[in-house]
Amino acid sequence: MPVKTIEWIDGRIRIIDQTQLPGKLAYLDIRDIKVLGEAIQKLRIRGAPAIGIAGAMGVALAAQVYRGSERKGLIRNVKESIKFLRMTRPTAVNLFWALDRMEKVLDSVADEPVDEIQERLLQEAMTILEEDRQVCRRMGHHGASLIPEEATVLTHCNAGGLATADYGTALGVIYAAVEMGKRVKVYVDETRPLLQGSRLSAWELIQSGIDVTVICDSAAGFLMGQGRIDCILVGADRIAANGDVANKIGTYTLAVLAEKHDVPFYVVAPISTFDFILASGDKIPIEERSGEEVVQGFGLKTGPEGVDVYNPAFDLTPHDFVTAFVTEKGVLHPPYEESLLFIQPKVV
Amino acid sequence: MPVKTIEWIDGRIRIIDQTQLPGKLAYLDIRDIKVLGEAIQKLRIRGAPAIGIAGAMGVALAAQVYRGSERKGLIRNVKESIKFLRMTRPTAVNLFWALDRMEKVLDSVADEPVDEIQERLLQEAMTILEEDRQVCRRMGHHGASLIPEEATVLTHCNAGGLATADYGTALGVIYAAVEMGKRVKVYVDETRPLLQGSRLSAWELIQSGIDVTVICDSAAGFLMGQGRIDCILVGADRIAANGDVANKIGTYTLAVLAEKHDVPFYVVAPISTFDFILASGDKIPIEERSGEEVVQGFGLKTGPEGVDVYNPAFDLTPHDFVTAFVTEKGVLHPPYEESLLFIQPKVV
Numbered sequence: 001m002p003v004k005t006i007e008w009i010d011g012r013i014r015i016i017d018q019t020q021l022p023g024k025l026a027y028l029d030i031r032d033i034k035v036l037g038e039a040i041q042k043l044r045i046r047g048a049p050a051i052g053i054a055g056a057m058g059v060a061l062a063a064q065v066y067r068g069s070e071r072k073g074l075i076r077n078v079k080e081s082i083k084f085l086r087m088t089r090p091t092a093v094n095l096f097w098a099l100d101r102m103e104k105v106l107d108s109v110a111d112e113p114v115d116e117i118q119e120r121l122l123q124e125a126m127t128i129l130e131e132d133r134q135v136c137r138r139m140g141h142h143g144a145s146l147i148p149e150e151a152t153v154l155t156h157c158n159a160g161g162l163a164t165a166d167y168g169t170a171l172g173v174i175y176a177a178v179e180m181g182k183r184v185k186v187y188v189d190e191t192r193p194l195l196q197g198s199r200l201s202a203w204e205l206i207q208s209g210i211d212v213t214v215i216c217d218s219a220a221g222f223l224m225g226q227g228r229i230d231c232i233l234v235g236a237d238r239i240a241a242n243g244d245v246a247n248k249i250g251t252y253t254l255a256v257l258a259e260k261h262d263v264p265f266y267v268v269a270p271i272s273t274f275d276f277i278l279a280s281g282d283k284i285p286i287e288e289r290s291g292e293e294v295v296q297g298f299g300l301k302t303g304p305e306g307v308d309v310y311n312p313a314f315d316l317t318p319h320d321f322v323t324a325f326v327t328e329k330g331v332l333h334p335p336y337e338e339s340l341l342f343i344q345p346k347v348v
Numbered sequence: 349m350p351v352k353t354i355e356w357i358d359g360r361i362r363i364i365d366q367t368q369l370p371g372k373l374a375y376l377d378i379r380d381i382k383v384l385g386e387a388i389q390k391l392r393i394r395g396a397p398a399i400g401i402a403g404a405m406g407v408a409l410a411a412q413v414y415r416g417s418e419r420k421g422l423i424r425n426v427k428e429s430i431k432f433l434r435m436t437r438p439t440a441v442n443l444f445w446a447l448d449r450m451e452k453v454l455d456s457v458a459d460e461p462v463d464e465i466q467e468r469l470l471q472e473a474m475t476i477l478e479e480d481r482q483v484c485r486r487m488g489h490h491g492a493s494l495i496p497e498e499a500t501v502l503t504h505c506n507a508g509g510l511a512t513a514d515y516g517t518a519l520g521v522i523y524a525a526v527e528m529g530k531r532v533k534v535y536v537d538e539t540r541p542l543l544q545g546s547r548l549s550a551w552e553l554i555q556s557g558i559d560v561t562v563i564c565d566s567a568a569g570f571l572m573g574q575g576r577i578d579c580i581l582v583g584a585d586r587i588a589a590n591g592d593v594a595n596k597i598g599t600y601t602l603a604v605l606a607e608k609h610d611v612p613f614y615v616v617a618p619i620s621t622f623d624f625i626l627a628s629g630d631k632i633p634i635e636e637r638s639g640e641e642v643v644q645g646f647g648l649k650t651g652p653e654g655v656d657v658y659n660p661a662f663d664l665t666p667h668d669f670v671t672a673f674v675t676e677k678g679v680l681h682p683p684y685e686e687s688l689l690f691i692q693p694k695v696v
Contacts, residue, residue, distance in 0.1 A: 022652040187658070190642060190650070192540060192564040198643055198651040206652050213656040216540040216642055218565040218598025222663035225600055250566025252573055253601060256608050294538060294564055295546055300646045302538070303546040304370040304554050308561040310535070315570035 003207070005162050006045060006053055008126065011064055013057045015045045018162055022203040033062050033081045040088040040095075043194060047163020048237045048273050049136075052094030053129050055085050059102040060125040063118045074114050078106055078121070090285045091246055091314050092237040093275040098128055129165050135270045135328040136166035140176030143233070143268055143326035147177040151184050151230045154220060157191045157248035158200035159235025159268065169268040170233040171201060173326060178210060186212045187229065189220055191248060193293040193311065217250050224261040231323075232258050236269040241344070243319030243336035244281025249312055255321035264323040271327055271343050281316040289313045351555070353510050354393060354401055356474065359412055361405045363393045366510055370551040381410050381429045388436040388443075391542060395511020396585045396621050397484075400442030401477050403433050407450040408473040411466045422462050426454055426469070438633045439594055439662050441586040441623040446476055477513045483618045483676040484514035488524030491581070491616055491674035495525040499578045500533045502568060505596035506548035507583025507616065517616040518581040519549060521674060526558060534560045535577065537568055539596060541641040541659065565598050572609040579671075580606050584617040589692070591667030591684035592629025597660055603669035612671040619675055619691050629664040637661045 003025070006015045013030040019042060020026045028044060030036050036058045039045050045054050062081035066074045082099050089095060105124045109117050147153065153174060160171030167175045177184050186205055191197035198214045205212040215223065223229050232254055238246045245251065245267050258265040278284060291309025295302050303309065325332040325340075332339040351373070354363045361378040367390060368374045376392060378384050384406045387393050393402050410429035414422045430447050437443060453472045457465050495501065501522060508519030515523045525532050534553055539545035546562045553560040563571065571577050580602055586594045593599065593615050606613040626632060639657025643650050651657065673680040673688075680687040 023649055189566075190540070192538070192566060195650045198655070202655045203652040206655060211656075213658050214639070214642060214651050215658050216565070216597060218537075218540060218601055219658065219660060219663070221601030221604055222597060222660060223658075225664070249564060249570060253566055253569030253605060256569055257601060257604055260604050260608070291562070294562060298648045298650070300648060301371055302543045302646070303562050304551040307546070307550045307554060308559075310561050310563050310567065310571075312567060312570060315567070316573070 003161065003204070005050055006057065006129070006165060008057055013054070013061055015039060015054070016162065017044045018046060018200060019044050022199050031061070031065065033058055033084065036061065037084055037088050046196070047158060048092035048094040048235065049132050049164040049169065049270060050162070051089065051092055052098035052272060053132055053165055055095045056098040056102050056125040056128045058085050059099065060122040063121045066114070066118070069114055071110070071114050071117060074117060075106065075110060089287060091287045094272045097272045101128065132164055132270070133166040136164050136168060136172045138328040139169055139268055139270065139326050140167060140172035142330050143173030143266065144176040144180055144182070146231065146264070146266060146324065146326070146331065147173065147182055147184060148230055149182050151177070151182065152187065152228060153184060154187045154189070154223065154229045154232045154254070155201060156189045156197060156234050156250055156254055158196040160201055160204050162200050162204055163235060169235040169270070171205065173233055173268055174210065175208060184210065186210060187215055187223060188212055189217045189250060190214055191250065192217055193297055196248070220254055221257045224257050224263055229263050231264040231266060233266050233268055236267050236273050237314055238284050239267070239269060239274045240278040240281045240284060241276045241340065242280050243322060243325070243340055245317040245319070245322065246281060246284040246286065246314045247317065249315050252315040252317045255317045259321055265321055266324055266326055267322050268326040271329065274340070274343065276344050281318065284316065286315070287313040351509065353398055354405070354477070354513060356405055361402065361409055363387060363402070364510065365392045366394060366548060367392050370547050379409070379413065381406055381432065384409065385432055385436050394544070395506060396440035396442040396583065397480050397512040397517065397618060398510070399437065399440055400446035400620060401480055401513055403443045404446040404450050404473040404476045406433050407447065408470040411469045414462070414466070417462055419458070419462050419465060422465060423454065423458060437635060439585045439635045442620050445620045449476065480512055480618070481514040484512050484516060484520045486676040487517055487616055487618065487674050488515060488520035490678050491521030491614065492524035492528050492530070494579065494612070494614060494672065494674070494679065495521065495530055495532060496578055498531045500535065500576060502535045502537070502571070502577045502580045502602070503549060504537045504545060504582050504598055504602055505539045506544040508549055508552045510548050510552055511583060517583040517618070519552065521581055521616055522558065523556060532558065534558060535563055535571060536560055537565045537598060538562055539598065540565055541645055544596070568602055569605045572605050572611055577611050579612040579614060581614050581616055584615050584621050585662055586632050587615070587617060587622045588626040588629045588632060589624045589688065590628050591670060591673070591688055593665040593667070593670060594629060594632040594634065594662045595665065597663050600663040600665045603665045607669055613669055614672055614674055615670050616674040619677065622688070622691065624692050629666065632664065634663070635661040
């Protein structure tokens with residue numbers, strides 16, 4: 001990826017404001033935790049791994065901007081920021097995973113001087129960023145083995161560089177396959193209502209010179225019915241212990257279509273996206289967003305005044321629809337009650 | 349329906365300009381066959397039965413505007429107009445059905461005086477309009493028997509009053525069920541790219557006081573997975589002799605989802621939508637429309653500059669996905685090689 005989705009520069013968090021793509025590549029420098037919270041809620045930065053990193057950097061930022069010398073005040077401020085960031089979005093688990101990890105570091109250095117605490121939190125955030133880079137590369141490497149030498153793949157939403165610190169989860173597999181010399185043609189669902197497919201995935205694939213064609217979400221079944229799709233690659237926002245997947249609304253529909261047409265359905269996600277606390281997907285909270293995203297998208301009125309809208313941002317795909325999970329530790333096949341043990345932390 | 353989608357007033361064809369809905373209820377008075385062609389191509393009037401009627405009225409209009417006294421000149425002009433109207437849209441068969449019917453009348457009165465030919469063509473167009481009204485009511489009546497006393501139904505695109513001369517095909521069944529005292533809640537897919545669901549179906553259902561909720565096309569699977577949909581009602585643009593259905597892109601996806609979740613999938617269409625010349629659906633021409641409809645919808649740029657787009661306006665649903673067809677002659681169940689004989693004209 002030629003662009004940096006999120007980075008830390010001189011005490012600020014710099015993100016690409018993804019609500020302005022593809023029209024404009026605009027950066028936002030954030031020095032205030034409230035502004036970061038708004039950026040996450042409004043999807044200026046989005047994608048499960050990326051909002052994990054944003055959360056971690058937010059904690060580091062909350063520490064950095066503390067101007068006092070008392071560690072108690074610092075710790076109180078940082079804890080409040082963690083609480084605030086926790087409320088921004090409910091579904092992607094990487095955010096909570098990153099905040100928990102930052103809080104653990106905070107607790108472990110709670111007796112150190114203020115500048116030491118600040119330094120350690122920043123280090124941890126940078127480690128999370130760096131780890132995500134490496135994890136992306138490893139997922140790409142493992143996943144590329146699943147892609148035929150000449151392949152037409154379908155993806156949904158944006159599980160690419162704009163959703164991570166590097167070249168993405170689902171799109172990372174495509175980038176890696178292309179780097180290996182495979183010829184890959186990509187169809188991308190536009191992904192209503194916020195069009196992350198046509199606005200973001202198409203944009204970043206074009207930046208990387210990859211053959212991409214946008215379709216309406218509802219055209220995916222027609223393409224599969226004609227035998228034109230070799231496999232489906234999607235990311236995930238949270239995966240339960242049994243392998244049930246919460247991901248962008250529309251993912252479940254693709255999974256049903258894939259099963260019907262014998263098209264392999266791959267979910268590409270780092271281990272930080274797995275939530276081993278939840279036994280199954282029905283426990284994952286599904287974020288419901290404003291109906292205005294649907295009938296007043298981008299300022300245009302496309303539904304009658306006052307019409308009811310149901311706008312779930314995610315859906316659930318039961319694990320038996322998933323052909324394989326691609327993680328940084330390798331490709332995991334069913335039965336998932338066995339294979340997911342391989343990546344489960346020893347103590348939960 | 350409180351609105352008139354298409355009517356003949358004082359030598360003009362008056363249509364609702366559906367591209368302006370739901371923001372504005374604007375009428376367009378058409379006195380020129382070229383303007384009518386543009387209106388059909390640009391979807392100012394759309395829906396298989398409605399464009400059949402528009403085609404028939406167009407032929408009548410072409411005769412009416414002829415100012416000469418020679419029947420040869422009149423017939424040549426009308427035949428040219430029929431040829432022109434035939435080119436406007438390829439998939440819905442009702443247009444060809446109506447144009448064929450008008451041409452047959454023209455041939456049968458070719459020896460009459462000019463004013464008699466003009467009169468007979470106008471009569472025939474008005475008969476087609478009136479027949480469509482009655483056909484809508486009969487389909488509604490037959491289809492309503494399929495709807496439970498309390499039901500949540502899902503529909504796609506607009507197969508309502510705005511697609512016909514009366515209260516529609518799929519939506520007609522809903523209107524009829526509600527008139528019978530059934531409690532019906534409707535989910536309507538917004539129907540990308542041109543949003544006939546959120547712009548048109550939601551609008552006309554609200555006009556009739558029916559409980560309607562808009563969803564993104566990609567949310568239909570999630571709703572069905574939760575068991576929240578009792579049946580699916582769609583219209584059709586063309587149905588082959590074996591029952592394969594061409595309808596708005598996304599219909600096939602709904603059919604696959606319906607099969608997976610044991611949700612009845614009903615296709616509501618007048619006999620004029622059946623094309624008994626075509627043995628199966630793979631022979632139906634599928635209109636591919638401009639990619640700008642997808643990435644430049646309503647003037648807004650939602651895809652990167654120059655991105656490839658694949659924008660088929662329709663898809664094909666094989667007949668084995670269809671639980672039943674609702675026609676003006678009754679409800680037809682499988683096996684369709686038998687039941688469709690019931691509506692097939694004796695001589696094709």
